[in-house]
Amino acid sequence: MTGVPQEGAAAVPALSRRQLAALIDHTLLKPDATPAQIEQLCREAVEHGFAAVCINPVYVPLAAELLAGAAPVVCTVIDFPLGAGAAADKARQAEAALAAGARELDVVQPIGLLKAGRHREVVAHLHGVVALARKAGALVKVILETGLLTPEEIDLACRLAVEAGAHFVKTSTGFGAGGATEEAVRRMRAAVGPDVGVKASGGIRDYATACRMVAAGANRIGASASLAILAGAPDEPA
Numbered sequence: 152m153t154g155v156p157q158e159g160a161a162a163v164p165a166l167s168r169r170q171l172a173a174l175i176d177h178t179l180l181k182p183d184a185t186p187a188q189i190e191q192l193c194r195e196a197v198e199h200g201f202a203a204v205c206i207n208p209v210y211v212p213l214a215a216e217l218l219a220g221a222a223p224v225v226c227t228v229i230d231f232p233l234g235a236g237a238a239a240d241k242a243r244q245a246e247a248a249l250a251a252g253a254r255e256l257d258v259v260q261p262i263g264l265l266k267a268g269r270h271r272e273v274v275a276h277l278h279g280v281v282a283l284a285r286k287a288g289a290l291v292k293v294i295l296e297t298g299l300l301t302p303e304e305i306d307l308a309c310r311l312a313v314e315a316g317a318h319f320v321k322t323s324t325g326f327g328a329g330g331a332t333e334e335a336v337r338r339m340r341a342a343v344g345p346d347v348g349v350k351a352s353g354g355i356r357d358y359a360t361a362c363r364m365v366a367a368g369a370n371r372i373g374a375s376a377s378l379a380i381l382a383g384a385p386d387e388p389a
């Protein structure tokens with residue numbers, strides 16, 4: 152992979168369409184999404200080689216059936232988009248989603264508890280989901296909603312997510328205050344180190360932005376504009 156060096160920053164990789172697709176969670180979380188749109192999303196995920204489809208829990212059984220034996224996995228969201236439910240509710244949602252075929256769970260952290268300094272409770276909310284996922288061989292991404300956090304709170308949230316055993320930290324729901332920024336992604340990568348994933352999501356609409364997120368440290372992109380993002384990508388690696 153080659154890239155154009157940027158002064159004071161990591162080189163922005165010139166990812167090919169296939170390389171970038173393999174990093175993208177092809178996302179449809181709108182409340183009015185229909186089963187027909189989910190079917191279309193799954194077809195597109197297979198055709199383009201996306202990492203996953205990211206959908207609401209109601210559609211996990213449908214997507215799991217459509218993607219059985221295919222490479223893209225089913226990702227769903229837990230306690231989305233607020234993260235304000237009880238720990239037991241997060242666990243119940245996770246259990247149901249895993250039983251229905253989800254292999255990746257994007258759970259919103261309890262943001263208010265983090266801000267209140269109730270760190271043990273934050274870890275408990277997340278660990279309940281992680282424990283269930285690990286038993287099922289599934290991955291957990293903790294959505295921080297970085298637009299609501301100070302830089303120090305982003306660092307802290309990353310540490311607590313790692314302590315809870317999460318596989319990824321993720322910037323945003325796409326339904327809250329602000330989306331992914333390069334600054335937040337860079338900060339999250341520094342906080343979690345090389346062995347935990349960073350998913351940039353929320354407001355990523357084009358190829359150049361997606362590549363900048365990767366340069367900042369993201370190894371997964373969540374986007375509802377995935378097809379527009381791929382449209383800007385070269386066929387072959389530069």
Ligand SMILES: O=C[C@H](O)COP(=O)(O)O
Pocket residue numbers: 178180205323324325326330352353354355373374375376
């Ligand atoms: O979890 C992923 C986000 O909802 C995607 O946000 P987006 O619709 O702005 O791409």
